[in-house]
Amino acid sequence: GAGVSQSPRYKVAKRGQDVALRCDPISGHVSLFWYQQALGQGPEFLTYFQNEAQLDKSGLPSDRFFAERPEGSVSTLKIQRTQQEDSAVYLCASSLEGRVAFFGQGTRLTVV
């Protein structure tokens, strides 16, 4: 596709449930980022991949959050044992190395 694609667009999870969010970056983009955006706030960095290597995971809020990009293309952000404070929009972005990042439409996660 022409842009960054994320699925699902919306996810409602019961507290304690595990969720998996998918990101399909722009073809050929080496860098992939995950951000978390709470209501009324700017996006907050979670983690960064260069190809399949996770080079920075300093923004992951707890060990319940895990991200992977095994073949250097599609990435999955997994949240285990979801809590209400995990409710947010999860944004994926991709870029050519050192260039401008383009964002997907995001996944809105609501934990009830």
Next chain:
Amino acid sequence: QKEVEQNSGPLSVPEGAIASLNCTYSDRGSQSFFWYRQYSGKSPELIMSIYSNGDKEDGRFTAQLNKASQYVSLLIRDSQPSDSATYLCAVNIFGNEKLTFGTGTRLTIIP
């Protein structure tokens, strides 16, 4: 002190006027600066990027960077109702690919 600071607004500007959005940053190692526009319920969309001191113009948009003052701004000329959105300032620090965002300024253009 937050790394990137913006006035959250709302900022109301009459249609046709100039909207001025401001951003300050704390890390002097910052090398790349971006303005993203975000409509409600949508993802951030890049409006402008600027890398060196001075002004950069693109259509109705002008980005201004002053590294000595750690200040970056966005001017929108001839504001249109379609410019009503939240504007996010983002900064990239040398040697680090990630972006650090401000909280965004909500702009409303009044017809």
